[in-house]
């Protein structure tokens with residue numbers, strides 16, 4: 013029996029990969045949320061804007077879920093892991109024992125009391141309601157999540173200010189050149205950028221910056237980072253250090269594995285430990301974990317990849333943003349280009365702006381052994 | 395096997411093309427998935443199932 017904790021992208025992909033690879037033992041997927049597994053990227057885009065019914069974000073049809081032959085236990089969060097017994101205790105009092113346990117509980121957003129944030133489907137629907145009612149919103153957080161929420165809210169007709177400490181939105185994930193273009197895109201659509209100053213508090217009238225300025229708002233959306241959902245593992249004895257610490261096989265202990273946003277594992281070709289917060293990693297790492305449960309004994313060594321959609325821009329990033337950038341196809345003026353990033357002469361990353369296919373074609377060339385890159389850049393993430 | 399792709403869900407990741415280039419392609423202009431073969435031969439089935447599972451936008455559905 014294999015027990016998967018977390019019924020979302022990584023958890024579901026682990027179950028599917030196990031079945032695809034011929035695993036016939038019982039499978040249980042335990043999830044804290046009451047909903048059938050759904051996808052998160054549409055939450056800040058189509059679900060928030062209302063262009064999709066929430067049901068469209070469901071990850072699999074009822075037919076595909078049934079074909080998995082797994083027991084789905086939903087709405088019952090895990091509260092304790094007994095490593096020696098290989099047992100998970102749930103809030104409702106269930107005790108689930110398994111030969112293999114996969115931890116895929118994702119992230120928990122940082123919150124401010126009383127202010128909305130966005131991680132779950134329920135959050136998205138509540139935030140949509142708030143945005144429809146408000147006239148002036150401040151989004152606190154200049155990472156991918158904050159930038160996407162700002163773009164969607166603006167397209168819903170809301171007056172939006174985006175606040176955060178970086179010089180440009182997503183500067184950490186995109187580098188200064190492309191983040192600057194993204195900032196221009198937001199400005200051209202009427203988003204007010206108040207970047208480069210830390211937010212020191214939320215007051216009744218709005219958001220206070222370190223400069224003393226108060227940005228007026230009748231809605232403040234919090235999107236400044238999140239932490240791995242490991243609070244329930246605190247007394248388990250597993251090593252936790254900004255994620256569940258795993259070896260190169262994504263194994264946290266004998267018979268216990270982690271996948272997705274919650275997992276920090278040793279990336280052998282990069283020679284360091286990494287944790288990625290992006291959608292593709294959730295599935296790819298799940299497949300690696302399924303293989304290792306079945307005895308593959310293979311290290312997980314992906315080239316990271318994420319995308320984001322804001323206004324008319326579809327930005328795709330493979331690998332890492334290095335310091336030396338060159339535009340190799342299209343042009344920034346046309347808002348359609350491929351940029352290649354080098355560090356010490358080595359290609360470490362490729363970015364496409366409205367050129368997803370062309371960017372992907374450069375992917376194979378990205379060197380996988382650039383240790384300096386990881387030390388210098390924090391990959392992916394909200 | 396019958397494959398359907400949701401072009402309105404596809405985010406243009408191209409993961410499906412990397413796995414099964416005989417079955418999937420991407421449009422040059424916007425990277426959206428194009429289905430080349432909706433009923434591929436048996437030897438491609440396991441790759442197609444993998445592509446459906448790996449697609450980060452859950453845009454590929456397979457029925458038997």
Ligand SMILES: Cc1cc2nc3c(=O)[nH]c(=O)nc-3n(C[C@H](O)[C@H](O)[C@H](O)COP(=O)(O)OP(=O)(O)OC[C@H]3O[C@@H](n4cnc5c(N)ncnc54)[C@H](O)[C@@H]3O)c2cc1C
Pocket residue numbers: 017018019020021022023042043044045051052053054055056088089090091116117118119130131132157241244271272273274288289290291292294317318319320321
């Ligand atoms: C709004 C939003 C937009 C995004 N957009 C993009 C994008 O455009 N591109 C991209 O690459 N990535 C994007 N991401 C990131 C991507 O969605 C995540 O990387 C991915 O969802 C990670 O999957 P996961 O299964 O590891 O974790 P999650 O999807 O977080 O799933 C974890 C699941 O575990 C459950 N859980 C937590 N604690 C427990 C417990 N104690 N017991 C049982 N279950 C528990 C949670 O309820 C949740 O359902 C976005 C994320 C968000 C929130």
Ligand code: SF4
Pocket residue numbers: 399403404405406407408409410411418420425426427448449450451452453454
């Ligand atoms: S893997 Fe999915 S999202 Fe990516 S191109 Fe194929 S169908 Fe589209």
